[in-house]
Amino acid sequence: MDKFLDYVNEHQNDFVERLRKAVAIPSVSGDPAHRPDVFRMSEWLVKELKKLGADVETRDLGKQNWHGQELDLPPIVLATVGNNPEKKTILVYGHYDVQPALLEDGWNTSPFELVEDEQHRLIGRGATDDKGPVLGWINVVEAHKALGIELPVNLKFCLEGMEESGSEGLDALIADEASKYFKDVSAVCISDNYWLGTTKPCLTYGLRGVSYFHMKVKGPRADLHSGVFGGTVHEPMTDLIAVMSKLVNPDGKILVPGIYDKVRPLDDEEKKTYDNLAFEMEELHGAVGSKINIHDCVRKTLQHRWRNPSLSMHGIEGAFYNPGDKTVIPAQVTGKFSIRTVPDMVPAEISSLVVKYCKEEFEKLGSKNTFTVEPTHDGNHWLSSPNHPNYVAAAKAVKTVYGVEPDLTREGGSIPVTLSFQEALNKNVLLLPMGRGDDGAHSINEKLDRDNYIKGTQLLGAYLYEVSEIKL
DSSP states (O other): HHHHHHHHHHHHHHHHHHHHHHHHOOOBOOOGGHHHHHHHHHHHHHHHHHHOEEEEEEEEEEEEEETTTTEOOOOOEEEOOOOOOOOOEEEEEOOOOOOOOOGGGGSSTTTTSSOOOOEEEEEEIIIIIHHHHHHHHHHHHHHHHHTTTSSSSSEEEEESSGGGTOOHHHHHHHHHHHTTTTTTTOOOOOOOOSSSSSSSSSEEEEEEEEEEEHHHHHHOOSSHHHHHHTTTSSHHHHHHHHHHTSSTTTOOOOOOOTTTTTTOOHHHHHHHTHHHHOOOOHHHHHTTTSSOOOOHHHHHHHHHHHTSSSEEEEEEEOOOSSSSOOOEEEEEEEEEEEEEETTTTOEEEHHHHHHHHHHHHHTTOOOEEEEEEEEEEEEOOEEEOTSSHHHHHHHHHHHHSSOOOEEEEEEEOOOHHHHHHHHOOOOOOEEEEOTTTTTTTTSSEEEEEHHHHHHHHHHHHHHHHHHHSSSO
């Protein structure tokens, strides 16, 4: 392990150059104009892996209907390094597509040209989400090949190009390959999330789920003039806002009856994980850009982010929202909202409660408009245990590279593939982040600190050494 750690430190400029080449490919999966670039990114990764001696294959996922336009889905890249039956096999997942980015969005530099600033931040779209972590694994393979040292485990890669656009086709592939390509997997490691703050590594063992809803109110045949019809008809927008206002209080309390009944109580073991976390309220203020926090302390704030459900409003379709004045009564409006779910909430039960409650609230209005509310997505929560040997191995690796015990965290967002791997393979899944909490994934000026990239590469390799010596 020591030779590996030294090699990574000595060749960090080479690894930064590799990241520069990856960032230069604008692999934006959500933009049809960039779909060829997503394919180009997959081909680049295949070449990098083959150069290092990996056995590489790709899986065609077919086509996608994108608002009436048929697009080819980018392939899943599967790569294997080592096939020693006496060694454990670790599956690593990552994605090679990125979010859209334009200079006019507010970037200080061209988003697809990696720039290192005076603070040694590597700035560019995809630097931290998720090209840096994906290349971290490739750097690990390169270091061992260059040193003439075998990896302590067999390594399998599963790299997709549609994570930022719903991971179309991935779940089906995982289920189909569970008894084939993935059959010998001992454990799974994903590096597609972030430290809690900016100073201390963490291991993430839980994610909230998300249930998404569309609430629709239909009234007149077409939009109406408010001067002619205002005060004479039931207006869809008025009804929609009335019902949506009954969903959640300004203090974040969800008003749907029964929504909290299945939330797992806080036990003593979980309470301890909130002690001495490397996070301050100022970091929340900095991330939000304002002091609008509901809760006044770190413990309550993180509990409401990680282990309590929340309901958020996202938008209204059909309403006039452009600048200026327009006296229109919309004929039809659709409100969009979601609930972040936690253990032990059951998504189907939550959807049933929401639909029932919303319909009852609409009935109270006495409106003659038509009303529907339907769940459009039910993504379940995920929870592992920081005491699992896979996590114990990762904690030892953190201690080796960073000299500290990692924070044990959960996250408020969702990474659906985590649950997909766990359920299909029946193996433990570890979330081992590389980047910091201020990296700005999906935002302007996305970055990955050089130190995080280099030490993160060391951490991924050290984890492989530690997990090779532990009984899973």
